[in-house]
Amino acid sequence: MTSISATEQNDEEYSFVYGDEAVTYGVVRKSVVEGKKRKIAIKVHPSCEVVVNAPDDAERSEVHEAIMKRAKWICEALQEFRTQQAYVQSKHYVSGEVQFYLGRRYVLKVVEDEAAVPMVKMQRGKLLVTLKRFDERKGGYTKVMVRQWYHLRAERVFHERLAALLPKATWVKGIPSFRVLPMSKQWGSCSAKGSLMLNPHLIKAPKECIDYVILHELCHIAEYNHSERFWRLLSSVMPQWQDVKSRLDGMAELYLNE
Template sequence: MASTVSDEHNKEEYSFIYGDEAVSYEVLRKPIKQGKKRSITIKVQPNCDVTVSTPEDAELEDIHQAVMKRAKWIYDALKEFRGHLEYVQPKHYVSGEMQFYLGRRYVLKVVEDADALPAVKMTRGKLLVTLTRFNDDKTAMVKALVRNWYKVRAQRIFHERLSELLPQATWVDGIPSFRVLPMTKQWGSCSAKGNLMFNPHLIKAPKECIDYVILHELCHIAEHNHSEKFWRWLTSVMPNWKEVKARLDGMAELYLNE
């Protein structure tokens, strides 16, 4: 086992060898408040980033030893998360594919029923899509039905969460309007006039992640850029936003995949 270091742009990055693989990790040094326990914390994010939080004066040897003690755990966690990412493939909208809703996985099931109208509903861990008949447009029809189902659900859930969270955003006057519109690289946005826009794919994420995006955009009504003041606003209404953001970012490829 070995360790290497790269201090490019003041970013502390190290690596260790486990088996036949070099595993990289980033060290985040933080000041320790009086009375707080000095400890080294290791996290493996869903996007396969490994971060090590340490006291700002921690010795490199102590950091490396702490990492090596948990080397197998880190490797196993990376293996699990990589397994999740392997499933990110273009969808064909056929029975057996995986869909997400509010952080839970559902198996897509497509059925034909000549006596029924085209519809989508959740039932017993499945997302059931019913078509009147199968034809050459089957894939396109299933995709359109599923996409519309997500949009309708997103409108309702986002409205509910916005109403629930607004009392925390004391700087917001009235109820801001919002639209649900697909975006390729953003979960949400806020216009200069305070109008909000949310990505319908966000409905696939857990409610805590939805709340993070809504609160993030509400904070932009008070502060339009990502200034230090903005992050203070966000921390005041969601102290654990960094962990929630990492969770959402780690699953982004799966949620945005269609």
Template sequence: MTDIKVTPHEQGAFYYGDEILHYHIQRRATDDERKVVIKVHPDERITVMAPKSASKEEVKAAILKRVRWIWESLLEFRQQQEFISPRQYAGGETYFYLGKRYRLKLIQQEETVPSVKLKRGRLEVCYSGEYNAELIKKWVMHWYEHRAYILYHQRLAELLPKTDWVTGLPNLKIMPMTRQWGSCSTSGRIMLNPHLVKAPKDCIDYVILHELCHIAEHNHSDRFWRLLTKVMPDWKANKAKLDEMAELYLNE
């Protein structure tokens, strides 16, 4: 499962100035890696990947050593959040597709069938009748889902030869999600978020390979991460790129 939000096993908190900051602890399956890894997310969550045997006191001590960096990261994300406003589905807004930005252009024409297409660096919506933001949203989202369906199947077919543990073509479903980029059921069915099509191709490949690895390893064990590293050595960079833009890609 490629989560946007992580479900914690343990929780902790600390003060910085007058503010109390909460963090979630995830445990590695083994103690092969002793380093405590701290991640500050765009939605201001703080997650900590810690060795299985590390005490809560040891984890907190590692956090406090980086408390200034954590606080500065939170401030940076808060400043970015100020520029993210709800979509109005009006001309001139910026929309993403495969990591590139496109300006929305609305074209009102009499007796025309509603259509959405990329043209000359713009996302053009042609329609007849009066402007209706809800209808514009519906057409744009349908376009994203259609493009996602085509692209995800293409990328899945391209990536499958890397995954010799997968037999046959996995069932792929497109499903809007608010907290996940993708998921994999125990039966091997893969679900992908249509909003992921807004990200660069390398990020899409990362999520697909992540879910394909779950067919062999149904958790985030060290074996899982080794398998993912084998098929995509630079997955960390692609994940970081996706995490950085998550709030913008998910802004409807």
């Protein structure tokens, strides 16, 4: 399962002060596998949640020291995500709003034409929506048409990317079934039987991000849980997956905004 937001269960919660800002962070304790390097990892999520993954035997002072060493980076990351959130406003589906498709921005343009068939198409950097007439339901109609357009595009592009990526997933036998389903917490998921579900909002992201989610779910066919073996398998087919994931996480609120 590829999640949209943080899902770690925090065991402890603390805070630190950097400059004029007090920052709260959660600590998730992890048992250390014998032979593996003992480390403290810090994540800042797009939701502005700060999570520290620490060995279960790490002292609180050790965790705090690791936090303070990266305090400047944490606050800068928080500021960046807050700036992004400030620009995320509910859409009204009127001309001038921004829509995304395969990582590119398109300006929405809604036009009235009584003689035309209602439709959505891309035209010279715009997402053009044609309605027969304008009335008080214009925004609602436009939203439904744009949502359907995204869904159809997602089905087509996801099918193409799945076919292109299957040769990498040598452990997969045959062609997995998949369906496009809106999800609020996940980009994708894989059932115990190997069927994939992909979020239509993912079509707004660059192809590399789509490939990451599909490969992530294909890896679950071989390893259902997020084990060490799972991450090794994912790294073997997409060595740069962490950078791609960060890119997708950083744009999640904009892509999900309706």
